[in-house]
Amino acid sequence: MQRLTDQELLELLNDTESDRAERKETFKGDVPKKARQAVCAFANDLPGHNKAGVLFIGANDKGEPSNVDVTDNLLLSLADMKTDGNILPLPVLTVEKRILKGAPIAVVTVMPSDMPPVKFEGRIWIRTGPRRALANAQEERILNEKRRYKNLPFDIYPVPSATVGDLARSIFENEYLPQAFAQDVLEANGRSYEERLASCRIIVSPEDTTPTVTGLLAVGKQPQDFIQGAYIQFLRIDGNELADSVIDEEEIRGGIVEMLRRIEEKLKAHNRNAVDIVSSATHKIESPYPQAALQQIIYNAVLHRTYESTNAPIRVYWFNDRIEINSPGGPYGNVTSENFGKPGVTDYRNPNIADVxxxxxxxxxxGRGIATARKTMEANGNPPVEFETSQSAVVCILRGKS
Known part of the structure; x- marks a missing residue:
């Protein structure tokens, strides 16, 4: 992502009619919400500039500095717009402090998305000249069309052997859509079933109704018919070695929602609580593993695994002394074996599955799953979470309390 020069920023700051710039004097009141709308609009890039849009915090409508105090907390709050989950798919943006016109200004640079339409709180925002607006049905169609010509991540690739009939329409309309879009958007006329599928990246486009990888995983009737490795293998082993006796096993299949609900039930069934009535006056209920840690690691495995060129499932092996969760595919993008699990270091192999x-x-x-797992393991009295990474897999090891 190329860093804009001071001159380029000044030109955008001074051009009050530009659809690539927005200015806010502070980051207080309703500005955080409007700032997220602006990020969403820049990411959608309806005019087709294929250039970054810029949000200036610390400048008035005329482009003059408002002398806001650009603190680390302000920059962190701005950076949180990327990962708080309200803008989907995740935007590509940078946040920095720049000195423009002799004053500090917080600059948020937003790149056009490869996967429009981008939504903020279930609504698609666009730029119309210097203002933000909600996309109408025709503008939404244009954004869907733009996506066809981009270099897309694998999770949005079409699956040629599948048809729209392989998608569960009832799940899409009754479960997915009401959570993906705001109610007023759903009530708007002019959007066909195919157009709504395309807006959610479930199919390629309204004209090409081939389901995508994400579409099959999200609302497919039998996703594993087309994505063979997209399941979870569970083994409960009575011992500490893989060769020991297996006392419970299951291949957990279906869409993402069904798989996660079933594996959570399976983990709860084996994570039996113990009641301590000796060490204190009141009894305490203890679990071998904190349920929140198990959930977060499983969610991470489903989200970050590779679904391309492999028939390997996610493997959950529960031994007497530990749980090993093996996720196909090594670290991706900005994440390496050296910085894996460090705070603030994230990247997304499957950004559309993240959306789902x-x-x-x-x-x-x-970006908070590993931190949550570590915190809850420590609070429960378990040893620290361990990770083993390679080019082909990430293995998470959760050890029981000694």
Whole structure:
């Protein structure tokens, strides 16, 4: 992502009629919400500039500095717009402090999305000249059409052997859509079933109704007919070695929602609580593993695994002394074996599957799953979470309390 020069920023700051710039004097009141609308609109790039849009915090409508105090907390709050889960798919943006016209200004640079339409709180925002507006049905169609010509991530690739009939319409209309779009958008006329599928990246386009990888995983009737490795293999082993006796096993298949609900039930069934009535006056209920840690690691495995060129499932092996969760595909993008799991280091192999998990409520915000798992393991008295990474897999090891 190319950093804009001071001169380029000044030109945008001074051009009050530009559809590539927006200015806010502070980041207070209703500005955080309007700022997210602006980020969404820049990411959609309806005019087709294929250039970054810029949100200036610390400048008035005329482009003059408002002398806001650009603190680290302000920059962190602005950066949170990327990962708080309200803008989907996740936008590509940078946040920095720049000195323009002799004053500090917070600059948020937003790149056009490869996967429009981008939504903020279930609404598609666009730029019409210097103002923000909600996209109408025709503008939404244009954004869908733009997506065809981009270099897309694998999770939005079409699956040629599948048809729109392989999608569960009832799940899409009754479960997915009401959570993906605001009610007033759903009530608007002019959007066909195919257009709504395309807006959610479930199919390629209204004209080409071939389901995508994300579409089959989200609302497919039998996704594993087309994506063979997209299931979870569970083994409960009575011992500490893989060769020991297996006392429970299951291949958990279906769409993402069904798989996650069933694996959560399976983990709860084996994560039996113990009641301590000796160590204190009141009894305490203890679990071998905190349920929140198990959930977060499983969500991460489903989200970050590779679905391309592999028939390997996610493997959950529960031994007497530990749980090993093996996710196909090594670290991706900005994440390496050296920085894996460090705070603030994230990247997304499957950004559209991330959208699905957020829409169905499994993820509230992005980039916090490992931190949550570590915190809850420590609070429960378990050893620290361990990760083993390679080019082909990420293995998470959760150890029981000694």
């Amino acid at each position: 998990l957020k829409t169905f409520g499994f993820i509230q915000a992005f």
